[in-house]
Amino acid sequence: MSRFITLEGVEGSGKTTQILLLKKALRKKGLKVILTREPGGTPIGDQIRRILLDRKNKKMTALTELLLYEAGRAQHVSEKIRPALKQNKIVISDRYYDASTAYQGAARSLPPALVKNLNQIAAQGVKPDLTFILDLPVSVGLSRMKKRYSSSKKIDRIELEKEAFHKKIRQGYLKLAKKEPGRIKVIDANQTPKDIHTEIMQWIQSKIK
Ligand code: TMP
Numbered sequence: 001m002s003r004f005i006t007l008e009g010v011e012g013s014g015k016t017t018q019i020l021l022l023k024k025a026l027r028k029k030g031l032k033v034i035l036t037r038e039p040g041g042t043p044i045g046d047q048i049r050r051i052l053l054d055r056k057n058k059k060m061t062a063l064t065e066l067l068l069y070e071a072g073r074a075q076h077v078s079e080k081i082r083p084a085l086k087q088n089k090i091v092i093s094d095r096y097y098d099a100s101t102a103y104q105g106a107a108r109s110l111p112p113a114l115v116k117n118l119n120q121i122a123a124q125g126v127k128p129d130l131t132f133i134l135d136l137p138v139s140v141g142l143s144r145m146k147k148r149y150s151s152s153k154k155i156d157r158i159e160l161e162k163e164a165f166h167k168k169i170r171q172g173y174l175k176l177a178k179k180e181p182g183r184i185k186v187i188d189a190n191q192t193p194k195d196i197h198t199e200i201m202q203w204i205q206s207k208i209k
Pocket residue numbers: 037038039069094095096097098099100101103104158159
């Protein structure tokens with residue numbers, strides 16, 4: 001049974017909607033499910049999240065950014081993910097270490113070996129059983145994202161990056177999926193939320209057997 005499930009994707013790919021639908025569907029089957037996210041997932045992780053996404057932090061270097069994501073991840077694994085898996089809960093995380101490969105590796109151009117090593121150190125052996133990449137053209141994702149913003153919800157430091165940066169993220173995710181087809185499933189996010197959910201559930205059922 002797949003117990004650690006992660007969702008990834010470019011901005012505006014509809015992860016949040018899918019995570020909520022998935023939680024509901026698995027709970028209906030009588031399974032114990034917790035939702036979490038990165039960056040964040042713990043009080044320390046949430047403080048790190050604020051630093052990472054704060055638009056005022058214009059001077060943050062790519063290496064600092066990577067180390068902060070990894071620090072938050074190490075805390076997340078120890079404090080939340082591993083204990084929940086030990087209690088036989090299904091953990092659904094909105095992003096995990098594949099995001100560092102795509103964002104800090106492919107898009108910020110940090111050395112792939114460095115990102116891989118730090119991902120392994122932070123994950124402490126806790127690997128996702130199943131990962132869904134909600135894939136969609138960057139222009140579609142960014143325009144969906146912009147529609148969500150109002151005066152109260154401001155665009156964050158990463159979302160502010162140019163379209164070319166987001167295109168590299170998408171390519172980074174697709175490359176990863178090719179390398180690990182057994183774990184990573186790419187889903188066309190340019191479908192209705194219901195159709196995306198059906199596809200996710202079919203994949204999960206096939207893995208449960
Ligand atoms: P969210 O918008 O999905 O909550 O994620 C916050 C931002 O952090 C998003 O732009 C993706 C980015 N991110 C990274 O750059 N590297 C990482 O390792 C993670 C987990 C997220």
